[in-house]
Amino acid sequence: MVDRWLRREDERLLTGAGRFVADLRVDGCLDAVFARSEVAHGVLREVDCSAAREVPGVAGAWSAADLPGLPPMPDAREGAATREWPSLVRDRVRYPGEALAVVLGDDRYRAEDGAARVRSRIDPLPAVVTAQEAAGLGHVALRGEAGRPIDDEVWEQAAVVVESSYRQQLLMPSPMECRTILCVPGGDRLTVWSGHQAPHRLRSELARLLDRPEESVRVVVPDTGGAFGSKSAVFPEFITVAWLAVRLGRPVRWIEDRRESLLVATRGRGQDQHVRLAADADGRLLAYELTVEADVGAYPHLGVAFPMQTAWMATGPYTTPQVHATVRSVLTNTMVTYPYRGAGRPEATSPLERTMDVLATRLHLDPAELRRRNLIPPERFPYRTPTGRTYDSGDHVAALDLALRTLDYDGWRAEQARRRADPAAPPVGIGLSCYVERSGGEKGSLHDYVGVEAGEDGGVVARCGAASSGQSHATVFPALVAETLGVEPARVRLIEGDTDELPGGVGSFGSRSAQIDGAGLQHAATLLIEEARERAARLWDLPVEETAWSDGAVHPVRGTAAMGLSELVKRTGPLRIDERYEADMAFPFGTHAAVVEVDPDLGAVRVLRLVAVDDCGRALDPAVVRGQAFGSVVQGLGQALYEGVPFGDDGVPLLGDGLLDYLLPTYAEIPPIELGETRTPTPRTPLGAKGAGESGCIGTPPAIVNAVADALRLDHPERLQMPLTPDVVWRAAA
Amino acid sequence: MKITLTVNDAAYPLDVEPRRVLADALRDDCGLTGTHLGCEQGVCGACTVLVDGEAVRSCLMLAVQCDGVPIRTVEGLAGADGEPHPLQRAFSAERGLQCGFCTPGFLMLAAGALEHDPALGEEEVAALVGSNLCRCTGYEPIRRAITRAARDHQNGQFHDRRQ
Ligand code: FES
Ligand code: FES
Numbered sequence: 049m050v051d052r053w054l055r056r057e058d059e060r061l062l063t064g065a066g067r068f069v070a071d072l073r074v075d076g077c078l079d080a081v082f083a084r085s086e087v088a089h090g091v092l093r094e095v096d097c098s099a100a101r102e103v104p105g106v107a108g109a110w111s112a113a114d115l116p117g118l119p120p121m122p123d124a125r126e127g128a129a130t131r132e133w134p135s136l137v138r139d140r141v142r143y144p145g146e147a148l149a150v151v152l153g154d155d156r157y158r159a160e161d162g163a164a165r166v167r168s169r170i171d172p173l174p175a176v177v178t179a180q181e182a183a184g185l186g187h188v189a190l191r192g193e194a195g196r197p198i199d200d201e202v203w204e205q206a207a208v209v210v211e212s213s214y215r216q217q218l219l220m221p222s223p224m225e226c227r228t229i230l231c232v233p234g235g236d237r238l239t240v241w242s243g244h245q246a247p248h249r250l251r252s253e254l255a256r257l258l259d260r261p262e263e264s265v266r267v268v269v270p271d272t273g274g275a276f277g278s279k280s281a282v283f284p285e286f287i288t289v290a291w292l293a294v295r296l297g298r299p300v301r302w303i304e305d306r307r308e309s310l311l312v313a314t315r316g317r318g319q320d321q322h323v324r325l326a327a328d329a330d331g332r333l334l335a336y337e338l339t340v341e342a343d344v345g346a347y348p349h350l351g352v353a354f355p356m357q358t359a360w361m362a363t364g365p366y367t368t369p370q371v372h373a374t375v376r377s378v379l380t381n382t383m384v385t386y387p388y389r390g391a392g393r394p395e396a397t398s399p400l401e402r403t404m405d406v407l408a409t410r411l412h413l414d415p416a417e418l419r420r421r422n423l424i425p426p427e428r429f430p431y432r433t434p435t436g437r438t439y440d441s442g443d444h445v446a447a448l449d450l451a452l453r454t455l456d457y458d459g460w461r462a463e464q465a466r467r468r469a470d471p472a473a474p475p476v477g478i479g480l481s482c483y484v485e486r487s488g489g490e491k492g493s494l495h496d497y498v499g500v501e502a503g504e505d506g507g508v509v510a511r512c513g514a515a516s517s518g519q520s521h522a523t524v525f526p527a528l529v530a531e532t533l534g535v536e537p538a539r540v541r542l543i544e545g546d547t548d549e550l551p552g553g554v555g556s557f558g559s560r561s562a563q564i565d566g567a568g569l570q571h572a573a574t575l576l577i578e579e580a581r582e583r584a585a586r587l588w589d590l591p592v593e594e595t596a597w598s599d600g601a602v603h604p605v606r607g608t609a610a611m612g613l614s615e616l617v618k619r620t621g622p623l624r625i626d627e628r629y630e631a632d633m634a635f636p637f638g639t640h641a642a643v644v645e646v647d648p649d650l651g652a653v654r655v656l657r658l659v660a661v662d663d664c665g666r667a668l669d670p671a672v673v674r675g676q677a678f679g680s681v682v683q684g685l686g687q688a689l690y691e692g693v694p695f696g697d698d699g700v701p702l703l704g705d706g707l708l709d710y711l712l713p714t715y716a717e718i719p720p721i722e723l724g725e726t727r728t729p730t731p732r733t734p735l736g737a738k739g740a741g742e743s744g745c746i747g748t749p750p751a752i753v754n755a756v757a758d759a760l761r762l763d764h765p766e767r768l769q770m771p772l773t774p775d776v777v778w779r780a781a782a
Numbered sequence: 783m784k785i786t787l788t789v790n791d792a793a794y795p796l797d798v799e800p801r802r803v804l805a806d807a808l809r810d811d812c813g814l815t816g817t818h819l820g821c822e823q824g825v826c827g828a829c830t831v832l833v834d835g836e837a838v839r840s841c842l843m844l845a846v847q848c849d850g851v852p853i854r855t856v857e858g859l860a861g862a863d864g865e866p867h868p869l870q871r872a873f874s875a876e877r878g879l880q881c882g883f884c885t886p887g888f889l890m891l892a893a894g895a896l897e898h899d900p901a902l903g904e905e906e907v908a909a910l911v912g913s914n915l916c917r918c919t920g921y922e923p924i925r926r927a928i929t930r931a932a933r934d935h936q937n938g939q940f941h942d943r944r945q
Contacts, residue, residue, distance in 0.1 A: 052866065058874040061882030062866070064816020064856035068883065071815035155810070157799070224820045224828060224883040224917050273818070273883025274917050306821040518881030518918050675877050675919065682920035707825040707915070715911040715921040 054671075055523040057271075057516075066271045069228035069241050070303045077230070077299040078107050080289050081159035082147040083166035084311065088175035088699030089381040090141045092168070095148050099165040105158030108296070109151040109166060112136040118291055119257040121284055123348060131379070133347035135284040135291075141170055142346035143383045144700045145311030150288050152300060175381040175699020179320055179341035182378045189344060189352045190377040194359035194435035198370050202335045206326035210406045215769045216319040216395045218343075218693040219686075220710055221388040223517070225273025226304035227313065229286050231293035238265050238294060243272035244545075245280040246555030247515055251547045253282040254290050269545030272517035276683070277387035278314050279517065280557045281350065285312075310703045310710055315693065316388020318343045319355060319395050325403045331411050331418045333368040338399060340375045345384030352377045354385070357392025357486070363433035364400045365444045365484040365637055366422040371434040381699050387557060389683055390745035393485040401481040401750035405757060406765055414461075415754070416452055419482050420445060426728075439484065439635040440730045440738075442663070447726050448482060451639035451661040454724045460643050460657075464758075476656065477759025479642045481751040487559035487664075487739025488633040495631070496560075497550045498568035500529055500576045501624035506614035508533065508540040510569055511626075513553020514561040515545040519741065520672045521561065525569055528668055528735075532573035535600035535613075551626065559636070559739020562668050567733035568629030575625045577602075583620045584611055634730040634738040638662040640681075640747035642755040651778030653689060653756055655719035660747060665729040665738035673740045677723055680744025686713045687745065688752035692771045785849035789814060790858025798845045804838075805829045807845035808855060816856040816886050820915065827914030830887040831855045837894035856886035859893060868931040869893055878927035880918035887914050892928045902932040 053059045060066045083095075095111035112118065112134055121133035137148050149166045153159030176182045203209050230241040238258070244250050247267040255262040272279065285302050293300040304313070320341040326334040342355035359373035408415040423444035424431050431439040452458075460478050467473035488494055499511035510529045514521060526540035533540075543549050554560070581595040584602040588595070594605045603610035617623050643657040660681050667673040690711040694702045703709040729736025749770060756772055757765040760781050767780040787794045787807060794812045805822075808814045808831065820828035822841045829840040832854040859867045869889050872878070879885040888911070895902060895910050902910075911925045 052871065053874045054877065055874065057882065058879065061879055061885055062856075062870040062873055062889070063860060064814065064886055066816070066882050068815075068818070070819070071809075073813070156806075157802070222917055224826060224881070224915065225818070226820075271883075272881065273820075274881045276917070305819075306823065306826075520880070671877060675880060675923065678920040678922060679880065679918045680920075683917070706823045707821050708823070712915055712917065714913075714915060715908060715925065718921050721920070721922065 055520050057520060057522050068225055068271045068273055069230050069243050072230055072241055072270065074230065074232055074299045077301055078152040078154065079156045079159045080300055080302040081151050081153065081156065081163040082285060083149040083151065083163045083168065084145045084308065085137065085141040085148055085170060087141060087170050087172045088144040090170040090172040092137050092139050092141055092148070092170050094169040096167040097149050099167065100151050100162035103158065103162045103165060105154040106162035107152045107154065109149060109162050111149040112138045119287055121287065121347065121349065122253055122257065122282065130348055133284065133349065135287040143381055145308065145383065147284060150292065152292065177343070177380050177382055177695045177699050179343040179378040179380065182343065182380045183341065183376060187379040188376055189348045189379050191375065192356045192359060193372065193374045194362060195372040198335045198337055198372050202370060203324065203326055206334050207329040208407060208410050209324060209326045210403050210410060211324050212403055212406060212766045214321045214399045214402060214766065216317040216321065216398060217770055218315045218318045219388055219691050220310060220313060220693065221276040221278035221316055222712055223274030223276055223278060226306060226309040227279060227283065228303050229289055230299065230301035231290045232299040233293050233297055236264055238290065240265060240267045240290065241270060242267060243279055243517065244269050245275050245515055245517060245557050247545055247547050248513060248553035249555060250282055257287055258290060258294060267547045269515045275517035276389040277316065277391055277557060280555065281314070281386060306706050310706060311701065312383050314384055314386030315382065316385060316391065317395060318385045319358065321399045323399045323403050325407055327407055327411065331413050331421050333366050333422045335370040336362065336368050336400065338362045338373040340373065342375060342377045343380045343382065344377045345380060345382045347384055348379065349384050351384050351386040354387060354392050358395040360435050360437055361393050361396035361486060363435045363437065364397065365424055365482045367424050369434065373435055389680065390742045391558065393742065394746045394749060397481065397483040397746050398750045402753060402765065405754045415480050416448065416457060419448060419480065423448065423482065437486065440732050441728050442484065442635065442637050443726060443728050444482060444637055447637060447661045447663055448639045450724045450726060451641045451659050454661065454722055455641045455643065455657060455659045474645050474647055475759040476643060476645050477755040477757065479751045479754030479758055481640045481747050481754065483747040484635050484637040485742060485746050486633050487636055488563045488631065489558045489560050493554050494564065494633060495628055496554045496565045496568055497552045498565060498572045498629050499550060499624060499626040500569065500572040502576065502613040502617050504614055504617045506539060506612065508535065508613070509543055510540055511543045511549050512565040512569055513550055514556045514565040516556065519556065519561060519676065520669065524669045524672055525566065528566055529569050529573045532570050533577065533600050534598055559742050562737045563634055563733070563739045564629065564631050566668055566737050567631055567735040568627060570735050571629055572625045572627050575627065576623065579623060579625065580613065580616055583616060587619065632732040634665065634732055636662065636664040636738040636740065636743065638743055638747055640751040642751040644752065644755040644759055646756055646759040646777065648760065648781040651774035651781065653772055653777055655685070655752060658719055658721045658748065659724065660721065660744060661724035661726065662743040663726040663728050664740040665727065666736035667740065668737055674723055676741035677743055678721060680741055681721055681748050682713050682718060682744065684744040684748025685717065685752065688749040688770055689772050783846050785846055787812060787845065787848055787853060788850065789853045789855060796845070800844065800846050802845045803841055804843040804845045804848055805840035808840060814855050814857050818883055818886055820884065825915065826884070827891060828884050828887040830890045830914065832890055832894045835894065835897060837891045854890070856889055859889060867893065868934040869928070872927040872931040872934065876923050876927035876930055878919060878924040884914060884916040888924055892931065896932060896935055900935050907932065
């Protein structure tokens with residue numbers, strides 16, 4: 049039915065036949081519900097589960113005291129002092145919603161009845177939710193820097209120096225499916241089903257925590273309802289559920305609901321930033337300094353180091369000769385921060401791009417022209433930045449020009465001038481943002497396991513360590529392998545997201561799947577062709593050079609007798625390539641532009657146009673990439689205008705009304721969005737694909753904020769801090 | 783309470799607690815897991831099904847309220863012959879889904895609207911798309927899909943199950 053369904057995923061997802069973890073039925077499965085702390089910080093005096101245990105249908109209820117063997121969260125960090133993160137609170141609550149007890153019931157209703165009867169006593173302590181407050185208390189979990197400190201002279205002698213402060217607010221990644229885990233013990237194995245981005249990592253972490261051999265744990269990722277970075281870790285609830293499943297010898301699952309997700313899912317961003325940007329009188333950038341105070345949540349964990357991504361990417365797309373970024377990650381009383389789509393790069397792009405606009409104003413330069421004078425020209429790649437990155441390739445000016453053309457930049461500037469001359473006309477503003485991001489991962493995760501296997505039936509199976517949560521892997525990867533082999537795409541199918549299928553795997557995060565797994569699959573298919581030619585050469589008693597490959601078959605260079613894969617396998621035995629493929633990181637880039645109209649009296653922002661020009665090298669499936677880019681822009685719009693986590697004085701997020709309080713963009717908020725592409729392949733893999741899908745979260749927010757600042761002609765644009773709610777805009781305009 | 787849910791023309795005699803939410807009855811008691819739960823507070827619309835032809839958030843309705851009332855879920859959207867509904871075809875053609883978690887809700891919302899008014903206008907489509915949440919697509923592809931399905935419908939490629 050190739051013509052009926054554009055993607056292989058579509059038929060099942062459109063007919064209700066998709067299988068997400070919550071859809072799986074396992075006999076005798078217990079539902080886990082957690083009793084959670086209503087305070088952000090406090091000393092736990094008592095948890096009493098006895099009443100919960102009396103509730104009909106409750107199979108058990110436990111606090112930390114009842115489960116002395118329950119392992120705590122793994123601390124992946126080295127160095128600075130650690131603070132143990134228990135899977136259930138032992139003596140101190142450190143973030144709102146932290147789990148005090150777990151109740152297992154025959155179904156969710158019974159388990160919730162039980163959880164409602166768990167009694168606890170907590171003596172509240174003051175809660176600290178900002179990095180600044182917490183740093184004063186000495187709760188610094190990590191200090192880091194990129195680049196070298198900049199001499200005072202540079203600042204003193206520069207023609208212009210702009211200084212500003214920004215807040216990158218906490219965001220909820222908010223996939224429509226919250227977190228899920230189903231643990232099924234059987235024999236000496238434990239099968240774990242989870243909507244997850246990194247099944248092999250989850251397997252090794254669970255195996256280590258449960259103190260059992262890795263091979264005894266199988267992690268399977270079925271259909272997953274979005275992730276955006278938020279489903280790539282092991283969580284306290286996962287540990288509790290897996291541990292209880294093993295201990296009780298019964299299947300147990302935890303299906304997070306939205307209410308708990310808003311309380312205890314990992315958040316993204318969370319940085320207070322201060323910048324200094326120096327330029328000469330012609331607008332040539334001389335130096336840039338970025339100071340990051342990251343509020344990383346209640347416990348030291350992997351996310352503590354992620355603000356370093358911001359430091360490494362602080363240079364952005366410009367030839368600034370001196371750049372220095374410093375980071376302090378500080379523990380607070382919130383759930384921890386963790387990657388959310390963009391992860392560190394939005395936080396790098398936003399302060400630089402906002403400051404570029406302020407600089408342009410000071411220099412009386414057009415913001416596009418200021419950028420053009422400083423963008424790294426194509427001939428300077430590979431480009432080594434002062435903050436330690438080596439950008440692979442780029443044509444930044446081409447992306448900028450395309451964005452300006454697509455937007456009709458000059459036309460909008462003329463319209464702006466017209467409106468400025470007319471006191472009755474609502475002001476419009478135009479905002480630009482040039483970005484560069486990093487895709488593929490960091491050292492240690494720049495590889496994945498890939499495999500291609502030819503079957504006797506003529507079918508080809510591709511395997512990789514990635515895991516799709518909506519990125520169309522089942523369509524895109526088979527098409528790539530088919531193209532490499534020269535066979536019909538329908539003959540190739542993908543197996544991923546199952547740790548039993550591959551010796552290892554890294555997963556899907558940091559825009560790595562197309563770039564690393566894609567290149568790896570192409571490489572594996574190439575190796576399969578080589579192996580096929582060698583086997584055929586032996587069969588035919590020819591030197592390998594006298595064999596050739598075309599259209600899915602090997603044939604002698606002279607002569608016509610071709611042998612397809614199926615016959616070759618029948619005659620020579622199983623043909624399977626398994627590889628650990630390694631590649632380097634790549635640097636997608638682009639320019640986003642926004643036009644907004646602002647009502648200064650009401651503080652209302654109307655986005656009139658958004659343009660996003662992205663360059664992610666070779667696109668495996670351009671329509672899939674565009675789909676990702678579009679959705680990403682809308683998430684960026686969410687950060688700019690709507691999304692945020694406000695806190696009460698007690699440190700509890702003011703999100704009691706769920707998605708009525710945390711405002712995800714709806715269709716009513718979507719402006720006309722136009723996408724454009726330039727294509728600069730990465731030279732670091734033969735495939736040439738760079739990562740895609742995070743660009744909108746990176747490029748769009750500063751474009752919108754710059755446009756609002758431009759509309760209001762603000763002298764102090766730092767009064768505009770995201771999200772630009774009517775209240776924020778009205779105050780800034782006043 | 784003993785009730786019978788009539789879902790996609792099949793009868794499901796059930797014994798449910800009065801508090802049982804329709805979505806849970808459909809998913810867990812009828813085994814129809816195509817209806818998804820994204821918020822359980824009536825905001826996201828992932829759980830949208832048709833109850834007596836009207837689109838409802840099945841997380842906000844009790845199963846006992848639906849005793850004897852015809853219900854349609856995404857599993858019953860295709861024609862009896864297995865022919866996909868124009869909306870299903872259009873969602874695929876316009877790339878109106880990525881992860882597919884929100885999709886059944888949008889499909890049923892649009893299916894209900896199309897059955898009421900086969901000539902959905904631009905504004906009606908915009909209002910429909912604005913009723914539910916999707917975190918992946920950015921909505922525009924969903925708008926295009928519903929518009930395309932409405933167009934196909936007017937061109938007679940739509941089999942109205944009520945006829
Ligand atoms: S689950 Fe019913 S509206 Fe979200
Ligand atoms: S397709 Fe993923 S939430 Fe809509």
